[in-house]
Amino acid sequence: MIYDHFFSAALARLHEERRYRVFADLERIAGRFPHAIWHSPDGPRPVVIWCSNDYLGMGQHPKVIGAMVETATRMGAGAGGTRNISGTNHPLVELERELADLHGKEAALVFTSGYVSNETGIATIAKLLPNCVIFADALNHNSMIEGVRRAGVEKKIWCHNDVNHLEDLLAGAPPDRPKLIVFEALYSMDGDVAPVNRICDLAQRYGAMTYIDEVHSAGMYGPRGSGIAARDGALHRIDVVEGTLAKAFGCLGGYIAGSADVIDAVRSYAPGFIFTTALPPAICAAATAAIRHLKTSQWERDRHQNRAARVKAVLNAAGLPVMPSETHIVPVMVGDPEKCKEATDLLLAEYGIYVQPINYPTVPRGPNGCALRRRLITITC
Amino acid sequence: MIYDHFFSAALARLHEERRYRVFADLERIAGRFPHAIWHSPDGPRPVVIWCSNDYLGMGQHPKVIGAMVETATRMGAGAGGTRNISGTNHPLVELERELADLHGKEAALVFTSGYVSNETGIATIAKLLPNCVIFADALNHNSMIEGVRRAGVEKKIWCHNDVNHLEDLLAGAPPDRPKLIVFEALYSMDGDVAPVNRICDLAQRYGAMTYIDEVHSAGMYGPRGSGIAARDGALHRIDVVEGTLAKAFGCLGGYIAGSADVIDAVRSYAPGFIFTTALPPAICAAATAAIRHLKTSQWERDRHQNRAARVKAVLNAAGLPVMPSETHIVPVMVGDPEKCKEATDLLLAEYGIYVQPINYPTVPRGPNGCALRRRLITITC
Numbered sequence: 111m112i113y114d115h116f117f118s119a120a121l122a123r124l125h126e127e128r129r130y131r132v133f134a135d136l137e138r139i140a141g142r143f144p145h146a147i148w149h150s151p152d153g154p155r156p157v158v159i160w161c162s163n164d165y166l167g168m169g170q171h172p173k174v175i176g177a178m179v180e181t182a183t184r185m186g187a188g189a190g191g192t193r194n195i196s197g198t199n200h201p202l203v204e205l206e207r208e209l210a211d212l213h214g215k216e217a218a219l220v221f222t223s224g225y226v227s228n229e230t231g232i233a234t235i236a237k238l239l240p241n242c243v244i245f246a247d248a249l250n251h252n253s254m255i256e257g258v259r260r261a262g263v264e265k266k267i268w269c270h271n272d273v274n275h276l277e278d279l280l281a282g283a284p285p286d287r288p289k290l291i292v293f294e295a296l297y298s299m300d301g302d303v304a305p306v307n308r309i310c311d312l313a314q315r316y317g318a319m320t321y322i323d324e325v326h327s328a329g330m331y332g333p334r335g336s337g338i339a340a341r342d343g344a345l346h347r348i349d350v351v352e353g354t355l356a357k358a359f360g361c362l363g364g365y366i367a368g369s370a371d372v373i374d375a376v377r378s379y380a381p382g383f384i385f386t387t388a389l390p391p392a393i394c395a396a397a398t399a400a401i402r403h404l405k406t407s408q409w410e411r412d413r414h415q416n417r418a419a420r421v422k423a424v425l426n427a428a429g430l431p432v433m434p435s436e437t438h439i440v441p442v443m444v445g446d447p448e449k450c451k452e453a454t455d456l457l458l459a460e461y462g463i464y465v466q467p468i469n470y471p472t473v474p475r476g477p478n479g480c481a482l483r484r485r486l487i488t489i490t491c
Numbered sequence: 492m493i494y495d496h497f498f499s500a501a502l503a504r505l506h507e508e509r510r511y512r513v514f515a516d517l518e519r520i521a522g523r524f525p526h527a528i529w530h531s532p533d534g535p536r537p538v539v540i541w542c543s544n545d546y547l548g549m550g551q552h553p554k555v556i557g558a559m560v561e562t563a564t565r566m567g568a569g570a571g572g573t574r575n576i577s578g579t580n581h582p583l584v585e586l587e588r589e590l591a592d593l594h595g596k597e598a599a600l601v602f603t604s605g606y607v608s609n610e611t612g613i614a615t616i617a618k619l620l621p622n623c624v625i626f627a628d629a630l631n632h633n634s635m636i637e638g639v640r641r642a643g644v645e646k647k648i649w650c651h652n653d654v655n656h657l658e659d660l661l662a663g664a665p666p667d668r669p670k671l672i673v674f675e676a677l678y679s680m681d682g683d684v685a686p687v688n689r690i691c692d693l694a695q696r697y698g699a700m701t702y703i704d705e706v707h708s709a710g711m712y713g714p715r716g717s718g719i720a721a722r723d724g725a726l727h728r729i730d731v732v733e734g735t736l737a738k739a740f741g742c743l744g745g746y747i748a749g750s751a752d753v754i755d756a757v758r759s760y761a762p763g764f765i766f767t768t769a770l771p772p773a774i775c776a777a778a779t780a781a782i783r784h785l786k787t788s789q790w791e792r793d794r795h796q797n798r799a800a801r802v803k804a805v806l807n808a809a810g811l812p813v814m815p816s817e818t819h820i821v822p823v824m825v826g827d828p829e830k831c832k833e834a835t836d837l838l839l840a841e842y843g844i845y846v847q848p849i850n851y852p853t854v855p856r857g858p859n860g861c862a863l864r865r866r867l868i869t870i871t872c
Contacts, residue, residue, distance in 0.1 A: 111669060111698040111699075111700075113620065113700045113730065114752045114753065116620050117750070117755070117756035118752045118756075120760065121756055124759055133574050133575060135581055136579060136581065137580065137581040138566050138567055138571065138772070140563075140564060140565055140566055140567045147581075149581055161572065161576055161577050162571040162572055162577045163571055163573075163578075164567075164569055169568040169571055170568070174567075174568050175563055175564060175567060182521075182556055182559045182563070183521060183556060184520070185519045185520070185521055186519055186521040186524075186545075186550040186551040186556060187549075187550040187555050187556060187559050187741050187742045187774070187777045188545055188736075188737050188742045189737070189743070190519065190540070190543040190544055190545035190550055190741070191544045191545070193514050194512050194514060194847060195542050195544070195847045196515070196517060196540050196543045196544070196845065196847060198514035198516055199516075200517065200530055203516045222603050222606075223603045224767070224768070225603075225607075225763065225766055225767035226604075226606075226607065226767075238501045239497050240497070253766055253767070260641075288494065289492075317492040318492075319492075319494045349494065356768035357768075362568075362569055362570070362603075369495050369498070371495045371498040371499045372495065375498035375499075375501045375502055378505055381633050382606065382637075384633075384852070386606035387735070387737035387738075387743060389743065390742070390743050390774065392563075392773075393568070393743075396568045466576045466577060471765070
């Protein structure tokens with residue numbers, strides 16, 4: 111049997127549907143954020159990255175690079191093992207303390223990515239709750255969907271940000287069954303925000319546990335960059351906060367924060383945590399430096415919001431279809447995947463502006479066969 | 492509902508079964524491998540790590556740290572996005588080329604961890620093969636088990652390293668069904684090696700695709716450190732090689748290598764690859780430095796084998812229950828989890844030797860309720 115036929119056929123389907131992706135080979139330039147070199151098929155070219163998740167440029171902050179370089183020099187590159195078998199390194203322990211403090215929780219646990227945090231975190235929490243039912247927002251990220259799926263428990267999907275629908279579903283579940291509400295603080299494709307307090311009201315009324323994903327908001331919103339739940343005064347009502355070190359904090363890895371018991375239980379039972387190598391000490395030290403900086407510095411957040419607002423205003427004035435959003439996300443709805451690709455190709459070729467067209471499966475297919483978003487990020491540090 | 496009760500009950504079960512784990516908080520010292528500082532409850536103490544997966548000390552090699560420091564200084568800490576959205580960085584592209592070359596394949600794909608490589612790699616490959624049946628070794632790592640589970644296809648488990656059993660199962664499956672054989676090159680708990688060529692013979696006879704996990708052997712065996720399949724002259728018979736950058740290469744991340752089509756298909760379809768932030772450029776550059784070094788330097792491999800053999804000899808001479816193994820893994824079977832913990836506590840307290848007792852769920856429960864292994868690694872660089 112010639113197996114490559116199956117894989118080439120799968121690739122042909124993507125080409126036919128015009129959703130085969132080519133990755134841009136980029137070389138960022140520390141100190142010149144958001145400038146980069148694009149290693150194009152025709153050779154290297156300078157570009158400006160308009161779609162980075164390193165929202166505040168912290169990945170290039172001298173404190174962050176300094177911590178990374180110093181720690182790598184002193185402790186080496188990798189952690190050398192899983193958390194249980196020699197991989198727990200001191201900067202990782204310090205990072206977990208810093209994250210617990212950031213979100214006002216008793217403890218935190220670091221994973222190799224935000225994806226893994228959600229996937230193994232949600233699954234493990236739900237499995238430890240006997241006969242649990244999960245209530246998930248319809249637009250949750252793929253990592254949360256996978257976490258819910260792997261939990262293997264009953265799930266109810268509530269219409270995106272619709273608390274009335276959520277209440278209907280909660281009211282329909284037996285009062286004595288454990289319930290877990292899983293949602294995002296800030297949805298990165300449309301830039302809209304969850305009604306956190308109203309969700310917490312329902313959680314309280316129906317005795318549900320709350321799990322919030324703050325990957326696009328931790329470091330970016332709230333006092334000390336603690337996120338949307340903190341900004342809305344709802345942090346104490348949230349049981350588990352999940353976040354990433356790879357966006358506003360400019361590094362790599364993900365985490366959850368919560369009570370000492372829930373964190374210790376996930377630490378002890380989650381396969382995606384137990385059986386994988388710990389984050390390198392230098393990455394942990396760099397992330398800690400970013401978090402500490404953003405706990406006390408409001409400047410980056412203010413400037414970033416200011417720049418995002420300006421981009422929205424300029425695009426609106428030019429008559430471009432900017433979707434309304436109250437956050438730093440600037441979604442431009444093109445609606446047609448071919449035209450969106452054409453526009454971004456033109457921006458790159460003519461103006462050196464690199465912005466990635468977003469299509470299925472990152473966003474659902476829309477009424478015109480495809481819903482596309484573009485996200486523009488413009489802060490320079 | 493007070494949810495912490497469920498989590499504290501789950502923790503109480505671990506305490507009752509004496510398998511609650513406490514992680515050792517370690518600080519490795521670059522240039523003094525395998526020495527480290529243990530941040531013990533009574534304060535910092537010098538220890539020697541006997542159970543690192545940084546087998547060859549490459550995580551502290553000057554070339555590796557040098558590449559990491561240089562790249563972090565030049566390009567910053569994190570990648571800043573997913574592979575598709577601004578995260579594909581030039582050192583990552585170079586690393587993938589290096590890995591393809593290492594395993595003699597057309598292409599390679601890097602993931603955030605070896606765990607994720609197996610989990611999303613196996614699942615994606617199997618899902619792209621219509622009506623596929625997976626044949627998995629009974630002692631495969633948890634990440635492979637999760638990958639097989641997530642594939643959602645029929646699976647057959649063959650007794651560990653038993654090619655007769657594998658043949659029975661293959662012969663029992665319809666000839667026209669796609670078949671995927673999934674196994675490890677080197678099993679890290681017992682230190683035994685798969686009969687790679689005999690498995691490939693069967694794959695050829697029954698038209699199956701082969702997927703080998705070389706996480707404990709890449710960098711360690713074969714010419715240029717290409718692994719066990721290369722050592723046994725079977726690399727060209729393997730369809731997909733999976734490996735890690737976090738063990739012999741001393742960094743972080745995982746990968747698969749194979750034909751251009753299979754790699755491109757996994758790149759295009761695997762959720763655990765698509766929806767997660769790319770590895771930082773500095774980590775990629777460090778891994779590339781380690782791979783390049785180990786492609787030409789045999790010294791580390793020879794010395795490591797020599798030291799492992801010496802440890803086995805010394806332990807055997809002392810009458811300790813060393814399990815026979817043909818590899819660098821030195822499993823000491825204690826059999827009783829309490830005694831194993833007691834022995835390792837004593838080694839740490841009295842001799843500053845840190846070796847982690849391995850118990851369930853990393854190894855299955857044995858006839859005495861628990862099968863324990865210890866792995867001793869002794870090379871110094």
